[in-house]
Amino acid sequence: MTTTRLYYADSYTTTFDAHLIERATYGNAPAVVLDRTYFYPTSGGQPHDTGALNDVPVVDVVIRPDDGAVLHVVAGEVSGETVSGQIDWTRRFDHMRHHTGQHILSQAFVRLARAETVGFHLSPDSVTIDLSRAVKPATIDAAEDLANQVVAENRPVRAWFPTADELSSLQLRKVPEVDGKLRIVAINDFDVTACGGTHVAHTGEVGVIKVLRVDRRGDTVRVEFRCGARALLDYRQKNALMNQLAAELTTGIEDIPAALQRLRDENKALRRDLRALQSTMIEYEAGSLWQAADRAGGYALIAQVFEHDDAGRVRQLVQDLIARPGTIAVCGIAGEKAQFIAARSDDLPHDMVAVLKRGLAVWGVDRGGGRPSFAQGGGAAATPDDVRAALAAAIEAIRLQDG
């Protein structure tokens, strides 16, 4: 014996009594079959209802493929042979509004862009339809206007199982591939389609229909939209966000894009100024390091310890130093990922890769390399004392190479 699906004829009843005719399981959860139910099982892109049976929460509702029975998956044992059902109306009504809103919007896209709806998805987070072809932004707006006009006209919505004769006289927007009798949902003089979902009785109940975004997905186009309370919530959140942005930018909402552009331009100019200042500072620092260099070997030798410095900046500093003839620079940056740089000007013969390896050996590291004139490595943690020890070893290696 399968379940009589009372929601087909009546989407509004939320409390009912029924006989429990089978106790089953679904996955590892207990489930019950009733002789009749108003609970909507997940199908046709619409999620299941929630609620309670004898005060035990109903957490899922599915159709059993074998016999079409409606399985109410429950959070505990449902005792007794007669049960009292209670459906969560907020969730059900939200589904009714969105499913009816979907029919209206789908028909609007057919009329204005000959775009068929090839997919429908309804979840607590998003509601989407997939259209068979791309639609221009102006057409999206026009479809939205037409849909909201149909809502404002408060047209009756009728759902029924027509006879074969009646069915053949109907112009259906979409004919699904299902066995058995087709259920028809008609929005007066606007849309006729086959659908098994729950819908409102008059289009006015849908409330505002708002398209949020349109995304190309290969050959189809995904249209995300919201109806009624969800659309209001979205508007409320976005309005609060816009007001907050306007307040933070001390401007009007319509001037936010211009204010952001000004900030972007300002940021770009500041970065440019900062880069110029950093270059000047590096030149100055290089000049003073070079002045104070050890010249005992007949060349200027700079050995320097840095702490928590930027490797890119130190690299630039070293490059600035070795641009001067007769110069060798060995620098270490202490930190979690310490770096070591060994470099010389082009006029000197020293092999700085060998010097680098000698310095890194003090840290027990062999990640590093480069050219004879410029070598860099590191990656392990090193304290300033570790850096000083590595510099001492590197200077020793340089002196050994002196001609």
Ligand SMILES: [Zn+2]
């Ligand atoms: Zn529907």
